[in-house]
Structures are given as structure tokens and as C-alpha cells.
Amino acid sequence: MRVSKLFTKTSKNIPAGEIAKNAQLLIRAGFIHKEIAGVYAYMPLGFRVLENIKKIVREEMNAIGGQEVMMTTLQPKDIWEKTDRWDDAKIDNWFKTKLVNGTELGVGLTHEEPIVDAVSNYLNSYKDMPFSIYQIQNKFRNELRAKSGLLRGREFLMKDMYTFSRTQEEHDQEYEKVIKAYGRIFDRLGIGDITYRTYADGGIFTPKFSDEWQTICDNGEDKIYVDVVKKIAINAEIMNDENLTKLDLKKEDLEEKRGSESGNTFHLESKYTDALGLYYTDEDGLKKSIIMGCFGIGISRLMGIIAEIFSDKDGLMWPENIAPFKTYLVRIGGDKAIDCADKLYDELTGLGIDVLYDDRDVHPGQKFADSELIGVPYRVTVSDRLIETNQYEMVERKNGQKNLLTHQQLLDKLG
Amino acid sequence: MRVSKLFTKTSKNIPAGEIAKNAQLLIRAGFIHKEIAGVYAYMPLGFRVLENIKKIVREEMNAIGGQEVMMTTLQPKDIWEKTDRWDDAKIDNWFKTKLVNGTELGVGLTHEEPIVDAVSNYLNSYKDMPFSIYQIQNKFRNELRAKSGLLRGREFLMKDMYTFSRTQEEHDQEYEKVIKAYGRIFDRLGIGDITYRTYADGGIFTPKFSDEWQTICDNGEDKIYVDVVKKIAINAEIMNDENLTKLDLKKEDLEEKRGSESGNTFHLESKYTDALGLYYTDEDGLKKSIIMGCFGIGISRLMGIIAEIFSDKDGLMWPENIAPFKTYLVRIGGDKAIDCADKLYDELTGLGIDVLYDDRDVHPGQKFADSELIGVPYRVTVSDRLIETNQYEMVERKNGQKNLLTHQQLLDKLG
Secondary structure (H helix, E strand, O other): OEOOOOOOOOOOOOOOOOOOHHHHHHHHOOOEEEEEOOEEEEOHHHHHHHHHHHHHHHHHHHHOOOEEOEOOOEEEHHHHHHOOOOOOOOOOOOEEEEOOOOOEEEEOOOOHHHHHHHHOOOOOEHHHOOEEEEEEEEEEOOOOOOOOHHHOOOEEEEEEEEEEEOOHHHHHHHHHHHHHHHHHHHHHHOOHHHEEEEEEOOOOOOOOOEEEEEEEOOOOOEEEEEEOOOOEEEEHHHOOHHHHHHOOOOHHHOEEEEEEEEEEEEEEEOHHHHHOOOEEEOOOOOEEEOEEEEEEEEHHHHHHHHHHHOEEOOEEOOOOOOOOOOEEEEEEOOHHHHHHHHHHHHHHHHOOOOEEEEOOOOOHHHHHHHHHHHOOOEEEEEEHHHHHOOOEEEEEOOOOOEEEEOHHHHHHHHO | OEOOOOOOOOOOOOOOOOOOHHHHHHHHOOOEEEEEOOEEEEOHHHHHHHHHHHHHHHHHHHHOOOEEOEOOOEEEHHHHHHOOOOOOOOOOOOEEEEOOOOOEEEEOOOOHHHHHHHHOOOOOEHHHOOEEEEEEEEEEOOOOOOOOHHHOOOEEEEEEEEEEEOOHHHHHHHHHHHHHHHHHHHHHHOOHHHEEEEEEOOOOOOOOOEEEEEEEOOOOOEEEEEEOOOOEEEEHHHOOHHHHHHOOOOHHHOEEEEEEEEEEEEEEEOHHHHHOOOEEEOOOOOEEEOEEEEEEEEHHHHHHHHHHHOEEOOEEOOOOOOOOOOEEEEEEOOHHHHHHHHHHHHHHHHOOOOEEEEOOOOOHHHHHHHHHHHOOOEEEEEEHHHHHOOOEEEEEOOOOOEEEEOHHHHHHHHO
């Protein structure tokens, strides 16, 4: 894409009312636009990052047999009353609305109830399980405060998967399958080495621990203790001698860190299926409870976490797999440079490489600054001077490393 | 995908409370699940169709330079007050909700206001235009009645594009560019020959006609008059002698038809940009109004229209480009047939062909019936008897044509 065509522009000004680094940078670089606190629209650069994250998550969910669906935002009251999650006194962050005739509706804050309700159309026999369903969709949570940019949204994009199993043992196998997929997702997102499977409170449904996925982040909202060698962590909330023993962790091996929750996985037991009257018939014709698991990944939140972590005073530094573009092409000079840059742009895009081509007639310093603020991994410069020596200058955003490359070397590096 | 793994099942029963053919068939075949009237969740088969439609629309919008964004569902009141579209007396199908602190919010029914508001962060000079922005996102409309299945939803998936131009002339060029892309979209969806650009009322913003895209459909909600030779139509609402003269249409060339609106395109003039205070500075430093166009395509509605049109007493008949799977593989017989079908399934999926493989141990009649209800374009049967002659039976869903094919002929046909 040509920068001259991109309708967003960068800004030097810190946006009013934003205290979170991720929101400040993403707004300044033109990735997002604030609608109200905690509610952000995604401009083309931000949209591309979201799509890249979605693609990785989707591939890994499909690889373990997840079946993708799209549930609804508008929610009927009755299914939530069955699980006692309708009353505002019980669930305090609903957005609610009404049909013209006065019927109350919920605005989807999570989807256990509608998923179970939909599945009950189809599931009845032991032969139907195990299976897993997921979606990537907006969630709405009426948070009292929303000052953390994309880290705590009132409207945010989430991947949620739900597994249905016949027995606890089968559930445990499904659970570990998703856990492994999560590991691959965080690796591919470029945060595998700083994201810890973290034991946390399992909630009211199960005596087990649930798992949070905590990404080490100075501004993270959680305190965690990490065992760097075992690559495991424990949330400060459940850190006590009894739990350490249960988890085979030793206090002296643990380091205190701040973490931001990039995913979570829960054992739901049969709470929702029982409450909504969904059972199955086993091989002997007996009615049995169905065991569910629930597995979240905050897609837009991950964009915020990564912006928090991979950034410096000059701007963002996207990991290659999710960057909005792989290369930022800077052109400096007259007709010769224009011609050479145009050709390189056509060649690279023809090879399927995503290039953001700064074809504007502005000062080179502004192009370099925008390239750093937007945080594209590789900046390639074409200039009259470089053309004389048949070279391109490449600068890596993550470490500032500068290299002069021949045409072939450039293609090898980006290909 | 194997049918034994698909968590949805088909049903012979007409779902209670559904009078629309599209909803009846799509629910029976397991494509959608009704949450409340006019609000449907998309199960894996339905999700695949939606994705196929989105892909075509997205490619054509990108091809004319559209920049994809994702606006928000939650909407602040102030921008809608500026255009006088907040008051329920003016716009009677809002869903509204509230923040914890009582602040009123809208639930996005359309996105002109937030798009203009976002663009105002970036746009100020004549150099910035023309450009176009689009998104594919849920819209929410508080309809009094919703009995037409996917044809009139309270929550539905829509592609909406917005163009920004400096002059009326530039707007007209942009407008025609999108119109041409719409033609390509409907062709690729398999409804090009029955979808008419249809002159309709331009609304209050412009003396011009707007364009509806009407797909001929017996159960369509609109009456239109089509000129089959000129491939153009006029909505009955504006059918009068004066307009016919303006549009160079002759009464005697027109045929009355029922149509269902698959898209619409509007001239917005500068109504929204003026109201929200967005202007640009021209070459002479003068403040000028910005001309907008607005271009919708109902993604989920198209799924409903296509289900209405391409179906018979046995079920759905998806056009090849948007079918959830290209091939339905039926296996009949013992170990030999299982082995042969398994191999064919692996081979076809390895070639990138989407196959729904009916590997269930059920009566062949049920497999055939499900194949027809789901409406996959090609049914391929592997049976003990066919194996003896080294043949596969292929039946085309759209015309029932049956052929016996060799392995190579089968690959040629599906490849």
C-alpha cells in the first residue's frame, strides 16, 4: 500500500485522556480510533494486525479440530436465568437493551449459555462427543472504568472455544490439547518466551486450578510468580504454601513479575450443561452429565499487550508475524529514485510481500519517524545516492541494525 | 471435514415459528440457529458460507482501493445528535443501552457518523482525497417484526463502504467504480444474471436516484419493473411517467417482478460531513464540503436470498463459489469402500478441495438426503459395486445429472 493513499496519518501529540502507553502509541500511529473509553475502532493498520492475530489463532484452533461458528451479540434473557447469570446483582457488567415491545435483551458478554443452547439442538448421544466449537467475536462488558487502552475494553474482540466431553478423563485430554495449541499460538505471535502458563483460581465450578496465560509486561495488571526454568507461573492471588506443594513449585525458585493476561482456560465441569438441561445418553442408555471446558484468548487485548511490550520512545515494534506490513519502503530523491522505488514496490508486492511504500513528497526525516512510529519490522531505503552503488539500505526496527544490501540480498532477506 | 465430526445434525422437522423458506431450510440443514426472532447464530456450515461471501466481497472492495476497518458497535450519543439521528422519534429502530454511570449509548445500526468522526482525525487537505473505507460488521436494528429469516434481521452482517470525494464529478466517478465492483460481486456469487441495478428513491439528501440491487426472488419484499434487455430495473415506488422519461425506460419494455434487495448505493452529498463539521481546504486555501457515497451489501441477507432462490423440495442448492463444501463424499459398503473413500477424501483435501465426507454408519438413503438438504454442489459416491468397475458416481445438485467417472475424470471435474 502507498502511504499517500492510506487515509490515516500519524500524530506527534499524545491523545487527550489516554494514560495507557498502548492506546497512546496506537492512536498516534493511526492504528485505532477511540469511540468512548474502552471502545476503539480499528483503522486499516490496526485492522491488519487484528487479522494477522486472528489468522494464527484460527489456524491453531482448526488444527485441533475446532469448528468455527458465529454466535450472536443480542441475547435472550431466559437462557441466562437458567444459570442465574442474568440478574445485575449477580453479574454486574452486563450491557442490556430492549426490543420495541419491551422484551429485555442482553448484549453478549460471554457465550457459554448460547453455545450450550445451540448445541442442545444436535447433541444427545455419546457418539456425538468429544468436539470443540469456537468463535472470534466482539464481547461487551460494562466496566466501571476503562483506562488501560486495549488491555481492558468495554467492547473487545475475543476468541472463545468450548469443549464438550463425556468424562472427566476425556475432558482432561481435550484440555491439554488446547493448552498445547495455546503454546504454539503465543510462539507464533512472537511472545512465546515471555508468556507463562500460570496457575490461578479455578473459580466456583471446580476444585482444580484454572490456567491463565500471563505475558510478562511492566504495566501488567497482575502480580505473578514465575519459575523461569520450569516455564510455569502462579498467580499471586493463590500463592500460598499449600498450593505451592500441590503444584510442586518451590518458593526459592520463583521470581515476582507483572503479567498481563493474554488468555485463560477454565474447567467448567457440568455447570452450564446441567443448568440448561443438556445431557447425553451413554452406551448403556443412561443419562449422563456433559463436561465442558472454556478457552479464551483476547485478540484485541493481545494487540494492546504487544504494543505495550514491543515499543520504545520512537514507537511500535511489531513482531514479524503480526506486523501490519513487513516492509516500509522509503524513497528519497528525484525521478531516478521514484522510478527505482516504484519498481521495487511492484516487485515486492508481486512476490506477496506486504509493503507500505512511503511515496509522499515529505522530508526524509518524517518518513523515517513514521516508519519507526508505525513499527514495521524492516525499513528499506531507496535514494539517488544508493542507486549509484546499486544498493539498498535496510534497517531492522527491533534492533536498529543497518545494512547495505544488493538487490538479491534484499530479496533473500525479505523472501 | 467428516460428517461424523460435525457437531450439527440435519432435521426433517420444520422449525416452530419460522415461516420463511430460507430460515426453515437453513435451520433444518444445520446452517443457523435461531436465538430470537431475526437474530441467528451461524453454525459451522453457515459460517463457511458467510466466509465465502465475505471473501468475494472483500476481494472486490480491495480491488477498487477500499481500505478495510472495523468500527464499533457501542456508539456515543453526541455524534448522532449532530446529524439529528439520535432521537427515537426520528430513528425508530435503535437499540440503546447504558454505561454503569447512566450515560446512554447506541448499539450500531449504521456507521456514517462514526466513520466521519474517525476520518476527521486525519482528513483536511484536498491532497487526502478521494478514498474509500469499508467494513464487514454486524448491524443492529430494532425491527418491530422479524419473520423473514435472514432477509430482515435484527442483528445481521453487512458490508458498508463509504467514499470521500472533493467534487460532485469525482464522487460520480467513485460511485460508478463501486457500481462496477458490485456487478462483479453478484456475478461471482452466482446471482449476476438475476440481480438488477434498480433505480430507487434517493432519499432526502439528493435529487438523484439511489441504486438498489434487486435479486429476482418470488418471496422478495419489493415490487420492481425490469427491462431484461437493458439489464436495468426501477422500483415500483418511483415508477411514474416522469421518472421513466428521466431514466430513458419504456413502460412496454418492463416486466413486473418480485425482488429482494441484496445491496444498495446512496449519494449522501455532504449531509454527514457538513453536520459533523468535516471540511477540506482546496488548492486555493478555501474551505469546501466533502461529498460522500455509501454502499451496502447484506452479507447474511445474501445467504438468505440465495437459500430462497437456489433450493427445491429436497433442500438447498448452493452456487459453487459460496457452497460450504464443494463435494459431498458418500461411502456405501464395507472395508473396501471405507478404504477407498478414506483415500479419496485424503487425496481431494490434499488438493485443496473442500470435501464433506459422510463417513457415518447410516443408511445410504439418509446420506443422499442429507447431501441434498445441505446442498453441496457435487455428490460423489464410493461403493463396493462401483469399486469393481473402478468408477465413481457423481451427481450434480443443481440439475440432478448423474455420471459415472474414472478417477482421472473425477479429479478433472473437481480440480
